[in-house]
Amino acid sequence: MITIISATNRPNSNSLNIAKKYAQLIDKQGFECKVLSLEQLPSNFISTDLYSKRSENFQQLLDEFILPAQKIVFIVPEYNGSFPGVLKIFLDAVHPDTNRGKKVALVGVSSGRAGNIRGLDHLTGVLHYLGMHILPNKLPISSVLSVLDTDGTVKEENTIKALEKQLAEFISW
Numbered sequence: 001m002i003t004i005i006s007a008t009n010r011p012n013s014n015s016l017n018i019a020k021k022y023a024q025l026i027d028k029q030g031f032e033c034k035v036l037s038l039e040q041l042p043s044n045f046i047s048t049d050l051y052s053k054r055s056e057n058f059q060q061l062l063d064e065f066i067l068p069a070q071k072i073v074f075i076v077p078e079y080n081g082s083f084p085g086v087l088k089i090f091l092d093a094v095h096p097d098t099n100r101g102k103k104v105a106l107v108g109v110s111s112g113r114a115g116n117i118r119g120l121d122h123l124t125g126v127l128h129y130l131g132m133h134i135l136p137n138k139l140p141i142s143s144v145l146s147v148l149d150t151d152g153t154v155k156e157e158n159t160i161k162a163l164e165k166q167l168a169e170f171i172s173w
Contacts, residue, residue: 004072018163021163073104103133107138112142117140
């Protein structure tokens with residue numbers, strides 16, 4: 001199974017819209033996938049799920065989305081020139097051995113010009129430290145508002161082609 005993580009807890013995020021499109025592309029290839037939006041994290045998980053503690057709600061998320069995943073796609077919005085703090089806290093709350101050796105694809109999302117490439121570099125360092133393997137084709141999606149239509153669907157053909165290309169590499173890797 002492939003898990004797609006929309007790496008923000010912001011409601012109705014552009015990252016979630018990109019994650020949903022990625023899931024459609026994976027489904028079209030005949031692979032099982034699930035989308036985890038960090039909106040689904042328990043509101044108190046900072047106090048209930050760090051430092052060797054585990055709440056039932058957080059464990060359910062791990063059991064459904066993280067433990068069965070052979071591969072993970074992170075859809076990562078740009079927050080203050082990097083990746084969202086909630087993603088770092090999420091990674092801190094998961095035991096490092098849980099994801100060791102898993103393969104990862106990274107997609108950056110920003111309203112600006114760089115597609116969060118700096119945030120993807122920062123996240124790459126963290127994921128390497130955790131023993132995960134990163135697909136070299138990191139996909140920056142710039143000017144995300146011009147890529148989506150008014151209902152949040154990815155409309156821009158070049159972006160869809162870039163997602164398909166990355167996915168083809170990820171599946172065959």
